[in-house]
Amino acid sequence: MKKVRLNSIYAPANDNLVVREIYGEYIIVPIVSGLGDLDDAIFSLNETGRAIWDKLDGRRTLKNIVEQLSKDFTGSVENIEKDCQGFVAELLKRKMVIEIK
Amino acid sequence: MSYYQRVVCGYLDIELTERCNNNCIHCYINLPLDDSVALKKEITTTEVKRILKEAVSLGCLTVRFTGGEPLLREDFEELYIFARKSGLRVIIFTNATLITPRLVELFRRIPPLERIEVSVYGMRKESYESVTRISGSFAAAWRGINLLLEKKIPFIVKSAILPTNKDELKDFEKWAANLPWMDRLPSYSMYFDLRARRDNENKNKLIKSLRLKPQECIDILIRRKQNYIRGMKQFCSKFMRPPGSKLFSCGSGVGGGCVDAYGNFQPCMLLRHPSCVYDLKKGTLKDALVNFFTEMRKIEASNPKYLSRCARCFLKGLCEQCPGKSWEEHGTLDTPVEYFCEVAHAQARFLGLMQDGEKAWGIQDWQDRVKEFTRKECL
Numbered sequence: 001m002k003k004v005r006l007n008s009i010y011a012p013a014n015d016n017l018v019v020r021e022i023y024g025e026y027i028i029v030p031i032v033s034g035l036g037d038l039d040d041a042i043f044s045l046n047e048t049g050r051a052i053w054d055k056l057d058g059r060r061t062l063k064n065i066v067e068q069l070s071k072d073f074t075g076s077v078e079n080i081e082k083d084c085q086g087f088v089a090e091l092l093k094r095k096m097v098i099e100i101k
Numbered sequence: 102m103s104y105y106q107r108v109v110c111g112y113l114d115i116e117l118t119e120r121c122n123n124n125c126i127h128c129y130i131n132l133p134l135d136d137s138v139a140l141k142k143e144i145t146t147t148e149v150k151r152i153l154k155e156a157v158s159l160g161c162l163t164v165r166f167t168g169g170e171p172l173l174r175e176d177f178e179e180l181y182i183f184a185r186k187s188g189l190r191v192i193i194f195t196n197a198t199l200i201t202p203r204l205v206e207l208f209r210r211i212p213p214l215e216r217i218e219v220s221v222y223g224m225r226k227e228s229y230e231s232v233t234r235i236s237g238s239f240a241a242a243w244r245g246i247n248l249l250l251e252k253k254i255p256f257i258v259k260s261a262i263l264p265t266n267k268d269e270l271k272d273f274e275k276w277a278a279n280l281p282w283m284d285r286l287p288s289y290s291m292y293f294d295l296r297a298r299r300d301n302e303n304k305n306k307l308i309k310s311l312r313l314k315p316q317e318c319i320d321i322l323i324r325r326k327q328n329y330i331r332g333m334k335q336f337c338s339k340f341m342r343p344p345g346s347k348l349f350s351c352g353s354g355v356g357g358g359c360v361d362a363y364g365n366f367q368p369c370m371l372l373r374h375p376s377c378v379y380d381l382k383k384g385t386l387k388d389a390l391v392n393f394f395t396e397m398r399k400i401e402a403s404n405p406k407y408l409s410r411c412a413r414c415f416l417k418g419l420c421e422q423c424p425g426k427s428w429e430e431h432g433t434l435d436t437p438v439e440y441f442c443e444v445a446h447a448q449a450r451f452l453g454l455m456q457d458g459e460k461a462w463g464i465q466d467w468q469d470r471v472k473e474f475t476r477k478e479c480l
Contacts, residue, residue: 018188022160023108029162029188033212042162042190042214 002092002099004085006066009100010092011058017096019053026050028096043094052087058100062088108160109390112357114370115152117177118143118169119298119362123196123233125222127261127311129294129371129429131169144364146176148382150183152360155386157187161357163215165192167370169362172199178207190214197221198238200245208254216282217256219246223266224273231265255282262291262321263311291321292421292444295429297373312440315447322448333452338475340418341467346401346408348424348434350417354394368394371425374434376400400424402435410437410460415467420445453477 012019018029026045045053051072055065066081073080091097120139121131132139144152153164164184171177172195184191191213197220208217221242223229229239249256258277262270277287291313295305313321323329344350354368354377361367366379366389377397379389402408411422421441424434431438449455454470464470 018186020157020188022162027162027188029190030214031185031211033209 002089004062004088004092006063006081006085007061009058009061010056010088010097011100012053012056013096013098026053030094030096034095043096048083049087052084056088056091056097108356110156110159110161110357110386112163112165113152113156113161113386114165114167114357114359115149116167116169116359116362116370117149117171117174117180120173121168121170121196122173122198123170123235123238125232125261126234127232127263127290127293127308129297129308134173139362142363143174144360144362146179148364149176149180152364152381152386153180153184153187153189157189159387159390161189163190163192165194167194170196170199172204178204181207181213182211185211185213193217195219195245196233196238196242197245197249198241200248202248205248205252205254208249209252212254217249217254219249219256219258221246221258221260221273222263224269224276228266228269232261232263250280253281256280257283257287259288259290261293262289262313286325289321291318292441294371294426297371297429299429299432309440315443318444319447319451323451330452334475336418337452337454337471341415341471342417343413343415343462344411344417346403346412348400348402349398351423353423353425354390354398356390358390358394368397369425371423372428374424374428374432377424377428377434400434404433404435407435407437410442410462411435413462414445415464415471416445416449416454416461419448 016030016032018031020027020029026049028043028045030042051069052065055068060068062084066077066084069080069084070077088097092099116130118139119130119132120134120136121128122134123131124133125131156164166177166181166184171193174180181191181193192215193213195217219242221229222232223239226239229242230236233239246256258280260266260273266273274286277283293308293312295308349368351369353372359367359370360381361373361378364381366381366386367373368377372378379393381389384393402412411417411420414420421444422438426438426441427434427436430436446455446461449461450457452474454467454474455461455464461467
């Protein structure tokens with residue numbers, strides 16, 4: 001699995017997917033094949049996933065995102081960092097985000 | 102609450118055309134391939150896209166392209182790509198005869214995210230083409246199926262139980278079981294709907310003649326007897342009760358519906374009674390779903406025969422009777438369809454819920470009978 005680095009910048013792989021907000025729920029619908037290992041299934045984001053996804057704008061490093069989320073949410077920085085890295089790793093595996101830098 | 106109940110439009114069926122390159126003996130909708138009147142009236146590419154766009158804005162996640170044969174549409178690829186890039190999953194109902202290497206490549210590159218559903222009407226050329234009545238259709242269908250298999254495009258198969266293929270069910274199921282995407286037995290149609298446009302009395306006579314007799318239906322249903330009985334016990338514990346005069350006990354027109362080939366919105370694929378059809382050229386999916394179908398679903402039965410029988414019948418859950426079937430058979434919403442009544446009664450007799458000579462609407466202690474059936478160790 002590709003290593004997720006806190007100093008890297010990540011962004012949605014927009015050519016590969018459509019993100020839809022349906023009645024408050026974020027759903028990622030793959031467009032091209034080979035996204036993930038679940039027969040190209042759609043991917044629904046929970047509240048944590050959504051908060052992280054919204055900040056993956058291709059400008060901020062993952063570290064900046066962790067800092068921002070630490071201000072917005074209760075919980076230790078370590079846990080938030082762990083959540084962010086796990087989530088981005090999952091998205092990288094599914095080719096739903098790309099590492100820009 | 103399910104996703105489909107939470108959103109205004111969770112799914113949408115679109116009949117891209119009523120024309121078909123096959124001429125299946127049992128089909129409720131097909132028109133000839135070269136029917137120029139139908140072709141001229143068909144919903145345009147722009148109109149389909151407008152409808153899809155609105156469906157997406159209303160929360161739709163899945164669209165089903167059906168027909169007729171949807172692959173006949175020259176703009177099929179364009180509509181498919183549009184739907185997928187709008188964030189929809191696409192189900193395609195097809196006979197597979199028009200599957201090409203180009204189309205398979207498209208499905209490989211941009212997967213439908215739902216399994217394609219292929220109708221297979223026989224395992225031999227003779228049986229298949231006795232159903233489709235088109236020479237060469239068997240070879241064309243297998244060419245299409247093999248293309249899907251070669252490129253590993255997920256698909257499932259289904260069939261219809263007809264006099265010419267009913268002896269091939271075992272062979273069909275054996276073959277189907279080896280398809281990687283079949284996670285259950287194929288589904289079959291066997292009660293055959295009459296013409297949904299009520300357009301051809303001769304075709305209706307033919308369709309009626311193809312229907313299995315009630316006892317033959319039971320024989321098919323109980324081929325895996327223990328599974329069937331287990332399933333029926335669960336089903337009966339939930340869905341056996343008289344419906345009263347309320348006609349719409351199904352989910353038609355709730356959270357989705359069917360757009361016909363000419364841009365009319367119906368609550369389901371069958372129901373084309375003029376009072377239940379909404380013209381999308383003059384309105385929106387949202388108006389149809391929020392207002393029109395909501396009002397339609399309040400319609401109550403007024404036919405005395407329906408009120409004295411179906412409304413009081415606890416077999417409603419077992420019976421195919423519905424406004425759509427009533428429309429096809431009688432041109433009304435509330436006329437009992439004798440064939441479905443006979444099949445439901447035969448099933449109830451087999452399950453021990455009734456005796457010969459009894460009519461379900463006359464049974465007072467139906468709740469005790471259902472309770473006893475669902476509790477019994479075996480049949």
